[in-house]
Amino acid sequence: MAETGLYGGIELGGTKTLVAVGDADGRMFARATLPTTSPGVLLPQIAAFFADHAAGHDLAGLGVGAFGPIVIDPAADDYGHLLETNKPGWSGFDLVGALQGICNAPITLVTDVAAAGLAEARLGSLRGVDLGIYLTVGTGIGGAILYRGQVLPALLHPEMGHLPIQAHPNDPARSICRFHSSCAEGLAAGPAIMARFGASLSEFATGGPEHQLIADYLGQLCATLVLALSPQGIVIGGGVGKTPGLVDAVNAAMLRQLGGYAGRSAAYAGFLRAPALDQDAGIVGALCCAGLREPAHAA
Numbered sequence: 001m002a003e004t005g006l007y008g009g010i011e012l013g014g015t016k017t018l019v020a021v022g023d024a025d026g027r028m029f030a031r032a033t034l035p036t037t038s039p040g041v042l043l044p045q046i047a048a049f050f051a052d053h054a055a056g057h058d059l060a061g062l063g064v065g066a067f068g069p070i071v072i073d074p075a076a077d078d079y080g081h082l083l084e085t086n087k088p089g090w091s092g093f094d095l096v097g098a099l100q101g102i103c104n105a106p107i108t109l110v111t112d113v114a115a116a117g118l119a120e121a122r123l124g125s126l127r128g129v130d131l132g133i134y135l136t137v138g139t140g141i142g143g144a145i146l147y148r149g150q151v152l153p154a155l156l157h158p159e160m161g162h163l164p165i166q167a168h169p170n171d172p173a174r175s176i177c178r179f180h181s182s183c184a185e186g187l188a189a190g191p192a193i194m195a196r197f198g199a200s201l202s203e204f205a206t207g208g209p210e211h212q213l214i215a216d217y218l219g220q221l222c223a224t225l226v227l228a229l230s231p232q233g234i235v236i237g238g239g240v241g242k243t244p245g246l247v248d249a250v251n252a253a254m255l256r257q258l259g260g261y262a263g264r265s266a267a268y269a270g271f272l273r274a275p276a277l278d279q280d281a282g283i284v285g286a287l288c289c290a291g292l293r294e295p296a297h298a299a
Ligand SMILES: [Zn+2]
Pocket: 161, 162, 177, 178, 179, 180, 183, 184, 185, 186
């Protein structure tokens, strides 16, 4: 059980920010959704939320799951700073420093993907799983490795979305990743789907060629993760991940890609699974992080 007390959570997303007060088991007592505008507009709104909903209480901790790239290593000189990003006003912004000015509580910072993965590991689809992977497929592809209810430590953080995959010979689309000509994010994330098909995947028929192509790419990614880590389960979340029928199609593609090898590790019902917490995973995970005295890493 987490410690008692009132905790704060922030999920700083690319387009919207969720703020909540609750307990460190992820139960929310109050919440709000704010547009992720510029720091100068958003930070006072966050301060007002906590003034309204935690007035008279000292928060016992504040958990933050943030979009990146952001420095999450507490030992780094620029800990808590955003790195170069396309979002106006955020490059180089000292997020943790600004939040410390709002809220006099210990801050635990993780990536938004790690926060969502942590929530699925503690309360959702990866509960009880020793080694699991949380993948989010949306405007990008990100991933977190969860080990016994904690985020596996890493030098920066995993970049599973940029693992190389093989483009289909009949797929004329180019990778939209500016770093890689053939990575999963460049070929199968939401913007790549929009660029190629002119519509989101849910606009197309389940089992149709559009679904098959994206499922094949995500299946390649999952097969690589199975071979590298042998997880006991993989969650596929995110906006693209919610496309009806996609998880099953990715599962079939992953098994095809494995070619019968390592089948025992992945060929059971429910190995690939949908998230249980849906859109709340990030903010629930941020609250779970708030109760940690150490960064949300496995001991
Ligand atoms: Zn890439």
